[in-house]
Amino acid sequence: MKAVTVESLTKRFGDFTAVDNISFEIDEGEIFGLLGPNGAGKSTTISILATMADATSGKALVNGHHIAGDEDGVRKSIGIVFQDQSLDEELTAWENMDFHGRLYRIHGDTRRERTEELLELVGLDDRKDELVKTFSGGMRRRLEIARGLLHRPKVLFLDEPTLGLDPQTRNYLWEYIENLNMEFGISVIITTHYMDEADRLCDRVGIIDKGRIVALDTPENLKKSIGGDLITVKSDDYEGKLADINQPWIESIESYDGFFNIGLSGAEEHLTQIIEALAKTRITISSVSIRKPSLEDVFLYYTGKSIRDAEADSKERMRMMHFARRH
Amino acid sequence: MDVIYTIWLRSIKRYLRSRSRIVGSLGMPLFLLVFLGFGLNSVVVIPNTGEDYVVFLAPGIVSMGVLFTSIFAGLQIIWDRQFGFLKETLVAPVSRTEIMLGQTFGGATTAIFQGTLILILSFLIGLKFPGILGLLIAAGFMILVGIAFTALGISIASRIEDMNGFQLIMSFLIFPIFGLSGAMFPITGLPPAFRSLTMYDPLTYGVEGIRYGLTGSSQIDPLVCLVVLSAFSVAMIMAGAFLFRKTRI
Ligand SMILES: Nc1ncnc2c1ncn2[C@@H]1O[C@H](COP(=O)(O)OP(=O)(O)OP(=O)(O)O)[C@@H](O)[C@H]1O
Ligand SMILES: [Mg+2]
Numbered sequence: 001m002k003a004v005t006v007e008s009l010t011k012r013f014g015d016f017t018a019v020d021n022i023s024f025e026i027d028e029g030e031i032f033g034l035l036g037p038n039g040a041g042k043s044t045t046i047s048i049l050a051t052m053a054d055a056t057s058g059k060a061l062v063n064g065h066h067i068a069g070d071e072d073g074v075r076k077s078i079g080i081v082f083q084d085q086s087l088d089e090e091l092t093a094w095e096n097m098d099f100h101g102r103l104y105r106i107h108g109d110t111r112r113e114r115t116e117e118l119l120e121l122v123g124l125d126d127r128k129d130e131l132v133k134t135f136s137g138g139m140r141r142r143l144e145i146a147r148g149l150l151h152r153p154k155v156l157f158l159d160e161p162t163l164g165l166d167p168q169t170r171n172y173l174w175e176y177i178e179n180l181n182m183e184f185g186i187s188v189i190i191t192t193h194y195m196d197e198a199d200r201l202c203d204r205v206g207i208i209d210k211g212r213i214v215a216l217d218t219p220e221n222l223k224k225s226i227g228g229d230l231i232t233v234k235s236d237d238y239e240g241k242l243a244d245i246n247q248p249w250i251e252s253i254e255s256y257d258g259f260f261n262i263g264l265s266g267a268e269e270h271l272t273q274i275i276e277a278l279a280k281t282r283i284t285i286s287s288v289s290i291r292k293p294s295l296e297d298v299f300l301y302y303t304g305k306s307i308r309d310a311e312a313d314s315k316e317r318m319r320m321m322h323f324a325r326r327h
Numbered sequence: 328m329d330v331i332y333t334i335w336l337r338s339i340k341r342y343l344r345s346r347s348r349i350v351g352s353l354g355m356p357l358f359l360l361v362f363l364g365f366g367l368n369s370v371v372v373i374p375n376t377g378e379d380y381v382v383f384l385a386p387g388i389v390s391m392g393v394l395f396t397s398i399f400a401g402l403q404i405i406w407d408r409q410f411g412f413l414k415e416t417l418v419a420p421v422s423r424t425e426i427m428l429g430q431t432f433g434g435a436t437t438a439i440f441q442g443t444l445i446l447i448l449s450f451l452i453g454l455k456f457p458g459i460l461g462l463l464i465a466a467g468f469m470i471l472v473g474i475a476f477t478a479l480g481i482s483i484a485s486r487i488e489d490m491n492g493f494q495l496i497m498s499f500l501i502f503p504i505f506g507l508s509g510a511m512f513p514i515t516g517l518p519p520a521f522r523s524l525t526m527y528d529p530l531t532y533g534v535e536g537i538r539y540g541l542t543g544s545s546q547i548d549p550l551v552c553l554v555v556l557s558a559f560s561v562a563m564i565m566a567g568a569f570l571f572r573k574t575r576i
Contacts, residue, residue: 050418052576075420086411090341102333103419147415 001064003028003155003187004049009058011044011211018044020211021058026155026204029185031177033192033202035295037303041211042191043083046157049189050080063154079153081144081161083191089133093124093143096132097150104151111150118146121176123169137164145173149180156180158190162197170194174201195295205295209303222298227251227263230293231274234259234286244281247273254301261297330421334429335436338400342437349441352396356388356445360452363511373513378542385449386465386538387510390472393442394530397473398501400434401480401567404574405490414576423572427481431564434477435470442469446541457541464549465540471556472533478563485570503528510534515546529559 004026011019019041026032034042047053049062051071059066065073087096094115101111119125122142132140145161158177162170178201180186192198198205199219206216215222238260242253245262249270252263264270267290278285342349364381371380407413416426446465450456457465483496508530514522525531536552539545545552 052414052418072420072422075418078418080418082411082414084411086414088337088341088412088415089410090344091337095337095340099333099337100415100419102329103416103421105329 001028002026002061003030003063004032004189005061006045006049007059009045009048009060010056011041011048011053012056017211019048019055022208022211022213023058024206024213024216026187026189028187029181030203031181031188031190031201033190033198033205034208035192035195035198035205035299036208040208040303042208043159045208046080046159046189046191049074050078050157051075077154078157079148079151079155080157081141081148081159083159083163085140085144087132087140087144087147090131092129092131093119093135094128096143097147100147100150106151114150118149119143121172122146123172138166138169141165142169142173152184152186154186156186156188158188160191160193162192162194170197177201195299199295207299207302214302215298219295219298223293223295226254226261226293226298226301228265228292229263229267230291230297231262231264231267231271232259232289232291233262233278233283234288235283236286238283241281241283245274245277247277252301256300256304261301263293330425331429331432334416334426335433338403338430338433338437342400342440349444352392352441353444353448356392357448359391360385360388360445360449364452371512378544379453381453382455382542383513383538384511385446385452385454386541387508387534389442389445389449389465389469389541390508390510390530390534390537391505392445393438393469393472393533394476394505395501396441397434397438397476398480400437401430401477401482402484402493402496403434404430404481404484404571405487405493408484408576409489417574417576423574424568427478427568427571428564430481431474431477431567434480435473438473438477439466439469442473454541457543461540461543463540465537468533468536468540468552468556471536471553471560472530475529475533475556475560475563478560478567481567482563482570485567485574504530507531508534509546513546529556532556532559 002025006025007023008021009019009023010017010021022045034045036042044053048055049060049067051067051074054068059068061067062074063077065077067074088099091099097115097119098111101115106114116125119128122145124139124143124146127135127139132143135143141161141164145158148156162173165173174197177188181188190201202219204216204218205222206213208214217225236258238255242255242260245253250262250264254261262274271290360381364384368380373380373383404413507525507528509525510530514525514531517525532547532552532555535545535547536549536556539549539552
């Protein structure tokens with residue numbers, strides 16, 4: 001059985017299509033990353049899968065339960081950390097956990113033991129009797145994650161769980177998520193804006209842009225898909241000249257604001273040829289660098305936006321040409 | 328049952344923790360009791376019984392405390408929505424009806440607690456102890472008022488998205504319900520047109536029932552009060568459950 005099956009799911013708000021006919025499957029025990037710029041439709045997708053919003057059309061199964069029709073089955077199977085805070089600030093950390101445990105009908109000792117264990121894991125055991133309103137943003141986030149795990153869900157949704165956490169806590173959490181995933185076979189769907197996080201954690205990654213899935217594969221394959229190596233050339237006057245660098249070993253060229261990326265394999269061997277080709281086309285080079293593509297480059301390639309300026313308008317995006325196959 | 332208890336427990340904890348709010352919300356009733364009660368004592372004559380105005384007023388002010396606390400307890404859902412906590416309850420595998428009932432009983436409990444505090448103040452001011460039976464009758468009516476109006480608050484909260492409508496609710500719902508109820512004046516003295524208006528106000532039956540329990544006399548038959556108020560409570564619970572089931576985050 002698949003942990004999640006999504007078929008032609010669409011969500012419209014009036015005329016605006018937030019999620020546009022997406023389909024994908026998540027295997028049991030898989031950690032699946034959903035990446036995309038702001039407003040891409042990640043949270044909307046998650047809230048539909050978590051039965052918190054209705055889809056306009058399409059269907060989905062979570063842990064074998066239909067999201068429309070068997071809401072209770074879905075809700076029993078999932079744990080979720082929402083993007084926005086969902087704690088009761090007038091209760092203590094312990095009471096928030098306790099409330100959750102009781103709602104999910106976890107009984108007496110089990111509830112207390114797990115609460116203890118999870119609060120320790122997220123480093124809140126010494127503050128457990130303090131009101132949540134006295135907590136910092138990071139502490140609240142950690143509490144929410146602990147809470148989402150309390151009832152040992154089969155499928156765990158994490159909507160930007162590590163936003164605002166310090167690197168140390170992030171690392172802890174990654175380890176914990178990996179452990180949960182391995183020990184209990186919990187399937188995890190995570191959205192994040194940290195590419196290193198997605199790269200380290202996710203078995204597969206779906207890149208979503210303007211409500212559509214534009215790429216979906218393992219981080220390895222995604223990186224390969226844009227070329228084995230990446231040469232980044234910074235230049236101010238390359239516009240209209242890129243088409244002339246026509247070499248058979250170039251797999252892709254993507255241009256952005258003030259720089260462009262050449263995807264190819266064996267960059268080191270071709271470096272002189274590249275420089276020559278650039279010189280021939282009279283492109284002024286301010287700097288050149290060679291590296292292996294990161295998930296960040298993949299994101300840039302498929303959405304035209306670096307994760308940092310994902311919010312910015314896409315007008316500067318200008319795809320000249322590309323030779324690579326897309327998925 | 329677990330779920331209803333859980334939600335109920337949260338309401339109680341939040342209420343007991345807001346000490347300043349408890350004390351603060353006693354100010355207005357105390358003010359009304361002392362200044363209206365004693366101030367108008369010599370002016371107002373209560374027909375038939377001839378009792379002091381402050382004695383007549385006290386059950387009305389108790390009802391007021393229960394009414395306000397319970398409606399606000401129902402409206403708490405709007406805050407829960409705004410602060411995100413509603414998502415936590417709605418995504419859990421529990422029925423909406425259970426959540427709604429938990430919220431209703433929690434709200435009713437805090438409302439009765441608040442009403443009891445005002446009742447104690449009233450005893451200090453001059454209301455005579457009505458005996459155990461009278462107290463039980465009053466408590467029964469307080470429970471019904473608490474349940475009915477928490478459920479009403481939940482119904483409203485399920486339909487409006489944020490606190491923008493709050494002033495509207497205050498002006499066009501809560502104050503009219505209170506003002507028309509005969510909490511502050513004897514309804515038998517009203518002109519007929521106005522009197523029939525008070526008969527459409529469900530709180531009238533609560534006030535009269537509580538008044539019967541506390542002072543031993545009322546202008547509406549307490550059995551009628553019981554029947555009307557019970558019917559209203561059931562209707563409100565059903566409306567609340569229905570509307571809350573459809574609420575979205
Ligand atoms: N209730 C709503 N009414 C109208 N539009 C909405 C609503 N909820 C979301 N949207 C729109 O749907 C789009 C997708 O929103 P969503 O929250 O899913 O994005 P996201 O991918 O999670 O973004 P972010 O990275 O910023 O969290 C946005 O353009 C948003 O404005
Ligand atoms: Mg989001």
